[in-house]
Amino acid sequence: QKEVEQNSGPLSVPEGAIASLNCTYSDRGSQSFFWYRQYSGKSPELIMFIYSNGDKEDGRFTAQLNKASQYVSLLIRDSQPSDSATYLCAVNPGGFKTIFGAGTRLFVKA
Amino acid sequence: DAMVIQNPRYQVTQFGKPVTLSCSQTLNHNVMYWYQQKSSQAPKLLFHYYDKDFNNEADTPDNFQSRRPNTSFCFLDIRSPGLGDAAMYLCATSNQGADDGYTFGSGTRLTVV
Numbered sequence: 297q298k299e300v301e302q303n304s305g306p307l308s309v310p311e312g313a314i315a316s317l318n319c320t321y322s323d324r325g326s327q328s329f330f331w332y333r334q335y336s337g338k339s340p341e342l343i344m345f346i347y348s349n350g351d352k353e354d355g356r357f358t359a360q361l362n363k364a365s366q367y368v369s370l371l372i373r374d375s376q377p378s379d380s381a382t383y384l385c386a387v388n389p390g391g392f393k394t395i396f397g398a399g400t401r402l403f404v405k406a
Numbered sequence: 407d408a409m410v411i412q413n414p415r416y417q418v419t420q421f422g423k424p425v426t427l428s429c430s431q432t433l434n435h436n437v438m439y440w441y442q443q444k445s446s447q448a449p450k451l452l453f454h455y456y457d458k459d460f461n462n463e464a465d466t467p468d469n470f471q472s473r474r475p476n477t478s479f480c481f482l483d484i485r486s487p488g489l490g491d492a493a494m495y496l497c498a499t500s501n502q503g504a505d506d507g508y509t510f511g512s513g514t515r516l517t518v519v
Binding site for chain 1: 437439441446447448449450451454456461494496500503504505506507508509510511512513515
């Protein structure tokens, strides 16, 4: 069974701090990795994708991938109350299917 | 703006009464997906279409069916909804494979009474 595991949280950080979200996956052959943001009652929105080991930065967001450890993380710098949401880690093990984790709830305190 | 549109946004149906959810897209993406997401759970893939090629997940109940009459539209039919089918139903699209991620519609929240 191919799985994506995340800590459900909630992760609470003060405004302006760095939020660090983590994810592990079971299929070692996976090639594409994604982070989606999902506000309560809304659909997921793609915020980052990464294919290669290392870091990928986009504005306040940095995705980190370590394929040897089967580990993906998302850093959010200068966290804002509007970043409060559930963050879904997702993995494409190949083909058309993407497997999602259950998400980590992030709460940014003003 | 190019987008994925789901209708209705909220659907209430009676136990056992067939219901159809719709999804349309203006992105001209080849692949359309239906996911089911229950509260605090991961979205679960039900099936996907690559063009007209239908692909059902092995654990998708027979109660769930799908139609894609053309590139732009895809429907989810639930033949006899049970209380356990109450969930958010998410339509997503991707171009060719899923390497660049999905574009999701706004979702349909299904309530079964």
